[in-house]
Amino acid sequence: xxxxxxxxxxxxxxxxxxxxxxxxxxxxxxxxxYPTPKGDYVVLEDLNLQIRKEEFVTIIGHSGCxxxxxxxxxxxxxxxxxxxxxxxxxxxKGPGPDxxxxxxxxxxxxxxxxxxxxxxxxxxxxxxxxKAQRHDIAKYYLQKVGLEDAFDKKASDLSQxxxxxxxxxxxxxxxxKVLLLDExxxxxxxxxxxxxxxILIEIWNKEKITAVMITxxxxxxxxxxxxxxxxxxxxxxxxxxxxxxxxxxxRTRKSVLEHDDYYKYRKxxxxxxxx
Amino acid sequence: MKQSITLGKVTNFxxxxxxxxxxxxxTGKLEREDLKNVLRKTVVPLxxxxxxxxxxxxxxxxxxxxxxxxxxxxxxxxxxxxxxxALRSCIASGDSxxxxxxxxxxxxxxxxxxxxxxxxxxxKADKAAFIEKTxxxxxxxxAEGKDAITYTGRPSFVDQIFRSLKTVFAGFLLALFIAVPLxxxxxxxxxxxxxxxxxxxxxxxxxxxxxxLLVFMIVKTLLIDSSEDSSFTISFISVGFCSMWAxxxxxxxxxxxxxxxxxxxxxVLKLGPFQKIFKVVLPSSLPLIFTGxxxxxxxxxxxxxxxxxxxxxxxxxxxxxxxxxxxxxxSNAKIIxxxxxxxxxxxxxxxxxxTIQNWVSFDxxxxx
Ligand SMILES: Nc1ncnc2c1ncn2[C@@H]1O[C@H](COP(=O)(O)OP(=O)(O)OP(=O)(O)O)[C@@H](O)[C@H]1O
Ligand SMILES: [Mg+2]
Numbered sequence: 001x002x003x004x005x006x007x008x009x010x011x012x013x014x015x016x017x018x019x020x021x022x023x024x025x026x027x028x029x030x031x032x033x034y035p036t037p038k039g040d041y042v043v044l045e046d047l048n049l050q051i052r053k054e055e056f057v058t059i060i061g062h063s064g065c066x067x068x069x070x071x072x073x074x075x076x077x078x079x080x081x082x083x084x085x086x087x088x089x090x091x092x093k094g095p096g097p098d099x100x101x102x103x104x105x106x107x108x109x110x111x112x113x114x115x116x117x118x119x120x121x122x123x124x125x126x127x128x129x130x131k132a133q134r135h136d137i138a139k140y141y142l143q144k145v146g147l148e149d150a151f152d153k154k155a156s157d158l159s160q161x162x163x164x165x166x167x168x169x170x171x172x173x174x175x176x177k178v179l180l181l182d183e184x185x186x187x188x189x190x191x192x193x194x195x196x197x198x199i200l201i202e203i204w205n206k207e208k209i210t211a212v213m214i215t216x217x218x219x220x221x222x223x224x225x226x227x228x229x230x231x232x233x234x235x236x237x238x239x240x241x242x243x244x245x246x247x248x249x250x251r252t253r254k255s256v257l258e259h260d261d262y263y264k265y266r267k268x269x270x271x272x273x274x275x
Numbered sequence: 276m277k278q279s280i281t282l283g284k285v286t287n288f289x290x291x292x293x294x295x296x297x298x299x300x301x302t303g304k305l306e307r308e309d310l311k312n313v314l315r316k317t318v319v320p321l322x323x324x325x326x327x328x329x330x331x332x333x334x335x336x337x338x339x340x341x342x343x344x345x346x347x348x349x350x351x352x353x354x355x356x357x358x359x360x361a362l363r364s365c366i367a368s369g370d371s372x373x374x375x376x377x378x379x380x381x382x383x384x385x386x387x388x389x390x391x392x393x394x395x396x397x398x399k400a401d402k403a404a405f406i407e408k409t410x411x412x413x414x415x416x417x418a419e420g421k422d423a424i425t426y427t428g429r430p431s432f433v434d435q436i437f438r439s440l441k442t443v444f445a446g447f448l449l450a451l452f453i454a455v456p457l458x459x460x461x462x463x464x465x466x467x468x469x470x471x472x473x474x475x476x477x478x479x480x481x482x483x484x485x486x487x488l489l490v491f492m493i494v495k496t497l498l499i500d501s502s503e504d505s506s507f508t509i510s511f512i513s514v515g516f517c518s519m520w521a522x523x524x525x526x527x528x529x530x531x532x533x534x535x536x537x538x539x540x541x542x543v544l545k546l547g548p549f550q551k552i553f554k555v556v557l558p559s560s561l562p563l564i565f566t567g568x569x570x571x572x573x574x575x576x577x578x579x580x581x582x583x584x585x586x587x588x589x590x591x592x593x594x595x596x597x598x599x600x601x602x603x604x605x606s607n608a609k610i611i612x613x614x615x616x617x618x619x620x621x622x623x624x625x626x627x628x629x630t631i632q633n634w635v636s637f638d639x640x641x642x643x
């Protein structure tokens with residue numbers, strides 16, 4: 001039984017090898033070991049994944065399987081134990097503004113205004129722009145996320161949803177090649193979550209960047225993604241399965257829900273998670 | 276209405292919330308429910324103050340009696356019954372030459388307070404007159420390139436207060452300029468931390484007296500050629516060294532424990548070290564730094580009195596010491612006046628720091 005599944009999975013995974021000029025992110029034989037008092041804990045082993053340019057990939061998997069670990073390694077915030085990660089063919093060494101991150105907690109500097117929070121990155125990435133130009137960039141993205149009235153509000157005075165909007169603006173404003181998102185909407189109510197999904201997709205569509213997003217929400221995973229990547233449970237987690245979502249873009253929530261394939265996709269993901 | 280809300284906010288903000296409750300009481304805006312609360316916040320402290328003064332009064336009276344009995348007894352055994360009777364009537368008459376020397380009563384302290392103020396006004400007038408008298412002469416002397424004549428009379432009690440405040444602020448600033456930068460470096464670098472840790476652990480608990488002696492040894496030699504009085508320098512440096520530890524430790528801790536999320540943001544944005552410190556690390560540790568500074572200021576004020584006394588540097592400490600040595604019949608009462616003044620100023624300094632702390636802190640729940 002398990003042999004059959006293995007074969008089926010490796011078939012799917014074999015198909016997911018792309019010509020190198022199409023590849024934005026390449027994870028090769030990635031391994032992560034956390035030393036613990038009870039000996040080494042191997043979270044990830046032999047993890048291989050390629051992500052294409054301008055692709056939106058969502059990642060699902062059981063809690064604790066190592067999704068955050070993998071994403072923080074791509075971000076360069078977490079050392080790689082073995083294997084390597086490359087962006088456009090270049091091995092990464094530490095973090096950098098070519099990979100923007102949106103964390104689960106908004107992680108804004110609470111003592112700064114929303115504009116200052118966005119400017120923090122913009123000033124760094126566009127050091128040669130004039131002050132007015134940098135302000136324009138920051139304000140443009142804040143407008144995009146619907147915060148045109150809150151430029152000068154202290155981050156600590158914003159609601160969770162508004163803070164996460166600033167987080168999105170801050171991430172896009174530095175014009176990263178890859179955007180990494182770790183359950184960015186996990187703490188929000190479903191209404192706000194829907195709004196922010198729409199905003200995210202709209203900007204992503206416009207900026208043509210690559211996005212990798214962790215989520216626990218199967219519907220969110222399908223609605224946003226070109227491909228849904230399923231991770232096996234740890235320890236020694238790897239890629240278990242990959243599901244191509246072939247809905248055309250731009251998508252509306254309604255059209256996706258009414259599509260014939262929607263329940264097929266959904267069942268596939270839920271079967272994997274319950275397996 | 277709007278005004279009272281803002282006033283209430285301000286008074287609550289500086290920690291004097293009961294003032295606004297008091298105001299509500301007079302403007303008749305209170306419900307029955309609140310009445311108990313108001314009583315608790317206004318009447319209870321007032322009543323306990325009165326009780327305190329009453330107990331103090333009774334205590335002082337009985338101490339007075341014990342001391343008087345003892346004096347009369349002593350006169351009786353040493354000099355015979357006539358001397359004892361003379362002393363008894365002398366004490367009863369209230370003659371200041373033979374009063375028992377003990378804890379002064381509240382009314383004596385109040386009288387001393389008024390006499391100190393009177394004394395201050397006299398000295399102030401005297402000084403103003405002196406300055407007026409020498410104004411023309413001084414101008415001439417300055418024109419001739421000589422030093423101006425300055426007033427060298429006795430300082431008043433109020434002058435002493437301001438000198439103490441000057442010393443404490445000089446010491447506080449010294450502590451600030453040493454402890455905050457040093458704390459930042461220690462907090463940022465684990466290497467520096469282990470280099471300095473033993474130093475902090477050993478010097479932190481050292482008593483003010485020893486600090487004073489240490490500073491005295493060093494400053495005395497450094498200023499050996501200077502003819503100026505070094506007592507101010509020595510005392511403010513000692514105050515600074517005694518009090519800087521809380522700020523040093525808090526700053527280092529604040530800097531070392533900046534929220535990991537903020538550090539990650541700084542890493543992802545690849546902020547340079549300068550930007551990282553000034554835009555991320557420092558602002559996020561400000562609440563802890565200010566908690567440290569608040570402790571530093573109150574410690575500075577507390578050790579100041581002892582250090583002024585040792586250093587013979589003008590100020591409240593020296594005032595207390597001189598009154599104690601002086602042994603005049605209202606000396607004890609003056610010492611108690613000084614005690615209250617020291618306490619009240621300490622309280623006010625603490626409130627000022629708390630207000631500043633609330634003001635700079637981005638998280639209003641922290642640091643109280
Ligand atoms: N710094 C660390 N040291 C040791 N073990 C760690 C560390 N960080 C994570 N782990 C362990 O590694 C495993 C994977 O953690 P990770 O946070 O990557 O999971 P996750 O898939 O993101 O989970 P969730 O869905 O709950 O966010 C967990 O078992 C966790 O306990
Ligand atoms: Mg996680």
